[in-house]
Amino acid sequence: MRGQAFEKGRGCHVESDPPESYTRREDILSARPGDTAIFEGSITDLQQRLAARGYIADTGLAVSLFLALRLGRPLFLEGQAGVGKTALASAIAEALETDLIRLQCYEGLDITHAAYEWDYARQMLELRILEASGAIDRSAARRELYSEAFLIKRPLLQAIDPARTRPAVLLIDEIDRADEEFEGYLLELLAEFQMTIPELGTVRATEPPLVILTSNRTRDVHDALKRRCLYQWIDYPSFDKELAIVARRAPRASAHLARQITAVVHELRAAELYKAPGVSETLDWVAALTALDRDAPDLESLDATLGVALKASEDIEAVRGERLAGILARAASR
Ligand SMILES: Nc1ncnc2c1ncn2[C@@H]1O[C@H](COP(=O)(O)OP(=O)(O)OP(=O)(O)O)[C@@H](O)[C@H]1O
Ligand SMILES: [Mg+2]
Numbered sequence: 001m002r003g004q005a006f007e008k009g010r011g012c013h014v015e016s017d018p019p020e021s022y023t024r025r026e027d028i029l030s031a032r033p034g035d036t037a038i039f040e041g042s043i044t045d046l047q048q049r050l051a052a053r054g055y056i057a058d059t060g061l062a063v064s065l066f067l068a069l070r071l072g073r074p075l076f077l078e079g080q081a082g083v084g085k086t087a088l089a090s091a092i093a094e095a096l097e098t099d100l101i102r103l104q105c106y107e108g109l110d111i112t113h114a115a116y117e118w119d120y121a122r123q124m125l126e127l128r129i130l131e132a133s134g135a136i137d138r139s140a141a142r143r144e145l146y147s148e149a150f151l152i153k154r155p156l157l158q159a160i161d162p163a164r165t166r167p168a169v170l171l172i173d174e175i176d177r178a179d180e181e182f183e184g185y186l187l188e189l190l191a192e193f194q195m196t197i198p199e200l201g202t203v204r205a206t207e208p209p210l211v212i213l214t215s216n217r218t219r220d221v222h223d224a225l226k227r228r229c230l231y232q233w234i235d236y237p238s239f240d241k242e243l244a245i246v247a248r249r250a251p252r253a254s255a256h257l258a259r260q261i262t263a264v265v266h267e268l269r270a271a272e273l274y275k276a277p278g279v280s281e282t283l284d285w286v287a288a289l290t291a292l293d294r295d296a297p298d299l300e301s302l303d304a305t306l307g308v309a310l311k312a313s314e315d316i317e318a319v320r321g322e323r324l325a326g327i328l329a330r331a332a333s334r
Helices: 043-052 059-071 085-095 120-132 138-145 155-160 180-192 223-227 239-249 255-269 279-291 299-304 313-319 322-332
Strands: 075-079 100-104 116-118 151-153 169-173 194-197 201-204 210-215 230-234
Touching: 043 059, 043 085, 059 075, 059 085, 059 210, 059 230, 075 085, 085 100, 085 169, 085 210, 100 155, 120 138, 151 155, 155 169, 155 180, 155 194, 155 201, 180 194, 180 223, 239 255, 239 279, 255 279, 255 322, 299 322, 313 322
Parallel strands: 075 210, 075 230, 100 169, 169 210
Antiparallel strands: 116 151, 194 201
């Protein structure tokens, strides 16, 4: 019946009358009501599960993640480059033993790459076949051509697909790189875990995903989007936390080298450089010096490998020489 919600409890419905030219289809939309509690443990359990996957989360981050899971709210992570925003999404997906669906944002990202697209080539082919077989029923053909079989599901639709039996982790990475209009498109998805496809109706998740958005703050993300999310700033880690990360991520490195390089990186972060090194640079530096068979950093090897940690020539020039010697001496006394 037109204008009426689909069966209650099927997890989805068409909100309003589709225009005459559209075809409503229940097959893509049909699903069981959700009953999967994806995480029932405590905050400490969550931290331990992440740690078992090599991700060290301090209490503030673990509480935010726990609440995102419990309240079913998206988690918006902001922080400098290389502080573990993207890695958190992978780690939590592994910890929850579920799929990680990743949408990498970029300028010009549009719905056809983010949400869904009709497979026009296959639709045309199918149309030819229908024409060749004669006796085309126009409305049946329309229904057929705009059915799930011809829909290419991109990450956002994959994440709310009612066919999912377990909530996925949806990572919307580097949202600040996408255009502002794209943020507007996300509002319905993040508030209701649903998406309207004009030709099909409204698709609503029965197992809503855990959504993690990240931003490097290259521009401000709109308040309307942030309001729908829990917010967490991820700062550079403390010395002890970073040492724990290095121990987990670079277990083959000598403990002394790990400690010294972590200390050098902390000194560099305090040095007001154009681009401070992130955790990835610490890990890369430890790996580089380990590959050079160093158990402890010396001025010569640090100087030769500065480009592993610093990615701006101004910074390398500013640090090289006496300043680096001073940094190494202070790091050694840690
Ligand atoms: N808390 C952490 N526990 C374990 N590994 C970490 C942690 N923080 C960062 N890392 C490691 O540091 C590296 C960089 O992390 P990641 O790519 O997630 O940073 P990011 O914040 O997404 O950076 P960018 O903004 O450049 O994308 C990864 O190898 C990641 O595993
Ligand atoms: Mg990232």
